[in-house]
Amino acid sequence: MELISPGEFAKEKVQSVQDYVLLAVRSVANLFRSPRYFGDAVQQADIIGVGSLPIVLAACFFTGAALALNTAKSLGRFGALTLIGQLVSIGIVTELGPVLAALVVAGRNASGMASELGSMIVTEQIDAMRALGTDPVKKLVTPRVISTVLMMFFLTILGDFLGLLGGNVIATVVLGLDSRQYWSSAWQALEFSDVFTGLTKPLVFGFIISTIGCYYGLSTKGGTQGVGRSTTEAVMWAMILIIAVDVFVTRVLMVILGS
Amino acid sequence: MSAPPTLIEPSAAEATQPAREAIVFEEVAIAFEDKKVLNGITFRLPYGESKIILGVAGSGKSTLLKLAIGLLRPDSGRILTLGEDVTSMKEEELFDLRRRVGIVFQESALFDSLRVRENVAFRLYEEGGTRESEIEDRVREVLRFVELEHTLEMFPVELSGGMRRRVAIARAIITKPEVLLYDSPTGGLDPVTSTTIIELIIKQRDVYKTSALLVTHRLQDAFVMATHYFDQRTNKMELLPPGERGEVPLSFLILRDGKVLFDGDTQQLAHSQDQYIREYIS
Numbered sequence: 001m002e003l004i005s006p007g008e009f010a011k012e013k014v015q016s017v018q019d020y021v022l023l024a025v026r027s028v029a030n031l032f033r034s035p036r037y038f039g040d041a042v043q044q045a046d047i048i049g050v051g052s053l054p055i056v057l058a059a060c061f062f063t064g065a066a067l068a069l070n071t072a073k074s075l076g077r078f079g080a081l082t083l084i085g086q087l088v089s090i091g092i093v094t095e096l097g098p099v100l101a102a103l104v105v106a107g108r109n110a111s112g113m114a115s116e117l118g119s120m121i122v123t124e125q126i127d128a129m130r131a132l133g134t135d136p137v138k139k140l141v142t143p144r145v146i147s148t149v150l151m152m153f154f155l156t157i158l159g160d161f162l163g164l165l166g167g168n169v170i171a172t173v174v175l176g177l178d179s180r181q182y183w184s185s186a187w188q189a190l191e192f193s194d195v196f197t198g199l200t201k202p203l204v205f206g207f208i209i210s211t212i213g214c215y216y217g218l219s220t221k222g223g224t225q226g227v228g229r230s231t232t233e234a235v236m237w238a239m240i241l242i243i244a245v246d247v248f249v250t251r252v253l254m255v256i257l258g259s
Numbered sequence: 260m261s262a263p264p265t266l267i268e269p270s271a272a273e274a275t276q277p278a279r280e281a282i283v284f285e286e287v288a289i290a291f292e293d294k295k296v297l298n299g300i301t302f303r304l305p306y307g308e309s310k311i312i313l314g315v316a317g318s319g320k321s322t323l324l325k326l327a328i329g330l331l332r333p334d335s336g337r338i339l340t341l342g343e344d345v346t347s348m349k350e351e352e353l354f355d356l357r358r359r360v361g362i363v364f365q366e367s368a369l370f371d372s373l374r375v376r377e378n379v380a381f382r383l384y385e386e387g388g389t390r391e392s393e394i395e396d397r398v399r400e401v402l403r404f405v406e407l408e409h410t411l412e413m414f415p416v417e418l419s420g421g422m423r424r425r426v427a428i429a430r431a432i433i434t435k436p437e438v439l440l441y442d443s444p445t446g447g448l449d450p451v452t453s454t455t456i457i458e459l460i461i462k463q464r465d466v467y468k469t470s471a472l473l474v475t476h477r478l479q480d481a482f483v484m485a486t487h488y489f490d491q492r493t494n495k496m497e498l499l500p501p502g503e504r505g506e507v508p509l510s511f512l513i514l515r516d517g518k519v520l521f522d523g524d525t526q527q528l529a530h531s532q533d534q535y536i537r538e539y540i541s
Contacts, residue, residue: 128362130357131360131364132385134385
């Protein structure tokens with residue numbers, strides 16, 4: 001690997017952040033400019049949403065079950081096992097559902113976007129698109145951003161439900177609790193702020209996943225090795241940002257909602 | 260310079276052009292990571308003329324084509340394409356200009372997720388306003404021009420290298436561009452397929468009078484283009500009579516060390532006394 005001076009390294013990183021921000025802004029600004037690629041957005045929604053559904057549902061279901069098992073141990077000590085529904089529902093809806101779904105979609109789709117767009121870069125398909133008079137950001141990035149944001153929202157709702165269902169299976173089958181009592185306590189524990197927080201996060205995470213995936217794809221350099229590098233970095237940075245931004249969003253929403 | 264036997268009247272697009280040159284480079288320079296690839300490049304491509312760009316690998320031939328339509332920005336100098344200064348235009352403004360220029364990339368650059376039909380019609384779909392039946396007719400027409408009408412429903416991955424280049428040519432000419440840019444259209448192809456591609460380029464030059472920049476490192480291509488014309492009656496490329504060889508709207512640009520070593524027509528090239536050029540063309 002070529003060694004560069006700390007100054008050059010810092011300059012490169014600042015340039016990368018600037019390029020990423022510009023791409024993210026353009027991807028949103030394109031929503032208000034024609035042409036709009038509705039068909040491409042629907043196609044991407046199918047790839048991102050339907051394609052990620054089984055793995056998101058499985059991850060959330062088993063996490064909900066594991067959460068129920070772990071909390072049951074602590075609750076049992078205080079004779080408060082009936083509160084298990086509340087703990088699982090708040091944990092899943094506000095935190096684990098959105099973050100898990102986002103991490104799974106990042107692993108699957110940020111890599112997919114980076115490798116697809118990266119391959120298009122190295123085979124000059126992006127240049128060809130520009131040469132044919134089409135803006136690649138409008139045609140390729142904006143539909144992916146819209147689809148990922150929308151699909152993350154719906155995937156998280158379904159993931160939350162499966163997480164609660166996983167908790168329910170443990171509560172009834174392993175702990176011998178009443179199913180109706182579980183669902184009733186899970187439902188009653190949720191406040192507006194919990195649901196609002198849980199459904200705002202996936203929108204932010206969807207934006208991060210798609211813009212990071214597209215940014216690394218479009219900034220691919222070199223041949224197939226470059227595509228591999230972009231794919232890995234896209235997944236890594238998408239996951240880091242999701243986890244870091246989660247803390248920030250949680251705090252901001254707490255302040256806004258006064259919870 | 261006398262015209263070859265079958266040349267037809269200039270196209271309407273060409274006749275109405277106010278500028279005399281399709282492409283003008285003035286003192287253009289570009290460097291990649293401190294390495295100067297092009298340094299002070301100046302040349303003109305008149306309307307209706309084809310210019311063959313020759314040079315060793317890495318001499319900046321492909322870079323020059325990308326500069327012509329603003330896919331790359333020069334560090335200095337000025338580039339006028341179809342009368343518009345691409346060096347001062349924003350990316351959004353360049354999209355309109357690029358719709359008037361066709362380009363065939365070195366590796367074809369077909370969209371691998373789209374069928375041949377959609378690849379060829381890409382520009383028409385993007386521009387909008389064309390009826391589906393008309394798009395179908397025009398796609399079939401250009402695919403017939405490159406003799407690949409049967410590949411309509413195929414994906415690029417199902418085509419051979421030569422077929423992909425021909426589809427790329429069809430995609431470039433579907434909107435009847437005023438200038439065509441060919442980036443090594445015969446690179447890596449067998450001699451028979453290369454000749455088929457060059458025949459298509461000559462057909463485009465002689466039938467539609469499209470201005471073109473053609474990058475190649477195959478002297479054979481340049482030789483064929485200088486000595487042949489397209490006969491519309493036989494629908495074949497024919498050898499020019501001995502006295503008229505080189506008498507086609509064709510010129511040459513040879514690049515060396517990022518600079519223009521030679522810019523002139525076939526006769527000037529043939530009679531050049533420059534040692535490097537003599538070795539290059541021998």
